[in-house]
Amino acid sequence: GAGVSQSPSNKVTEKGKDVELRCDPISGHTALYWYRQSLGQGLEFLIYFQGNSAPDKSGLPSDRFSAERTGGSVSTLTIQRTQQEDSAVYLCASSLEVQGSKQYFGPGTRLTVT
Amino acid sequence: DAKTTQPTSMDCAEGRAANLPCNHSTISGNEYVYWYRQIHSQGPQYIIHGLKNNETNEMASLIITEDRKSSTLILPHATLRDTAVYYCIVREANAGNMLTFGGGTRLMVKP
Numbered sequence: 747g748a749g750v751s752q753s754p755s756n757k758v759t760e761k762g763k764d765v766e767l768r769c770d771p772i773s774g775h776t777a778l779y780w781y782r783q784s785l786g787q788g789l790e791f792l793i794y795f796q797g798n799s800a801p802d803k804s805g806l807p808s809d810r811f812s813a814e815r816t817g818g819s820v821s822t823l824t825i826q827r828t829q830q831e832d833s834a835v836y837l838c839a840s841s842l843e844v845q846g847s848k849q850y851f852g853p854g855t856r857l858t859v860t
Numbered sequence: 861d862a863k864t865t866q867p868t869s870m871d872c873a874e875g876r877a878a879n880l881p882c883n884h885s886t887i888s889g890n891e892y893v894y895w896y897r898q899i900h901s902q903g904p905q906y907i908i909h910g911l912k913n914n915e916t917n918e919m920a921s922l923i924i925t926e927d928r929k930s931s932t933l934i935l936p937h938a939t940l941r942d943t944a945v946y947y948c949i950v951r952e953a954n955a956g957n958m959l960t961f962g963g964g965t966r967l968m969v970k971p
Contacts, residue, residue, distance in 0.1 A: 750903075779958060788947075789904065791958035802957055837903050847894070847953060851903025 750852035771840030878935040882948030
């Protein structure tokens with residue numbers, strides 16, 4: 747079956763612009779996660795959605811970052827007024843289980859802020 | 861305040877077993893050991909997890925010491941495609957939220 751998909755695969759934007767990154771989770775997966783990975787670094791948790799519960803936003807680095815999940819499926823991560831330090835690969839994952847033990851990751855969106 | 865300690869890098873000959881160690885000396889009774897890997901330019905991939913018993917699936921085996929303070933991921937016959945960064949993660953099964961990735965071990969499988 748289809749895995750987690752993300753779009754665009756690459757995004758180059760100018761400093762100060764807003765960007766939207768999209769994630770399509772595996773159908774039926776109730777949990778959705780966003781992470782980011784800066785060059786040569788480990789993965790950093792950003793935000794977590796579980797069903798209709800309020801999202802866990804504890805990993806968002808600043809108020810320029812926000813995310814939505816519409817209809818319990820597709821999610822959009824928005825970064826406003828992008829900065830060069832926002833350059834990273836943004837990874838989305840989904841999980842069928844409430845526990846989130848097995849998370850299935852998408853290929854990521856590589857964001858470059860010039 | 862890392863929960864796990866892994867070697868930064870390891871080499872393995874193609875066709876041989878790759879044994880990747882992980883120390884988690886402060887693991888608590890309700891925490892599981894998870895292994896994920898990340899092949900270059902891809903998202904992480906779940907491999908296996910366990911609580912205290914050894915586990916095996918089609919990808920790997922997980923050996924957890926009796927005191928649960930360390931574990932070893934075994935790839936029985938490593939191939940070039942197993943070259944990746946391997947992450948050992950300690951986490952409660954019902955945490956329901958994020959995975960916390962450390963630095964991992966960069967495994968290089970050589971012909």
